[in-house]
Amino acid sequence: QVQLVETGGGLVQDGGSLRLSCAASGRGFSTYTMGWFRQAPGKEREFVAVSSWSGGRTDYAESVKGRFTISRDNAKNTVYLQMNRLKPEDTAAYYCAASKANVLRLLRLAGTYTNWGQGTQVTVSS
Secondary structure, three states, rough: EEEEEOOOOOOOOEEOOOOEEEEEEEOOOOHHHEEEEEEEEOOEEEEEEEEOOOOOOEOOOOOOOOOOEEEEEEEEEEEEEEEEOOOOOOOOEEEEEOOOOOOOOOOOOOHHEEHHHOOOEEEOOO
């Protein structure tokens, strides 16, 4: 089991950038697939990005493809989400999550993940 803590959220202007970090404690971080989700007020939690255990395979939601990059450093037990060209519609609480599954198509589903962080707020002003 891993415990997850997200940091790096904040207020940024339209077109700006932020880098979120998710630090894991516990055993076996490098064996988990790691994902990022987000949830805006009044909306369902939605998939943002996922990285395989090695970082060699990634997948992104269409709405963030080309703007966001997921990466991980297994030596530091940390996964990152670099967010560029942010838009007001990116405003949400962002969550990282861990899963033992490895089929990227299935990892777009929140129910595939077993461990979740508490979230970090990202607000993009217009």
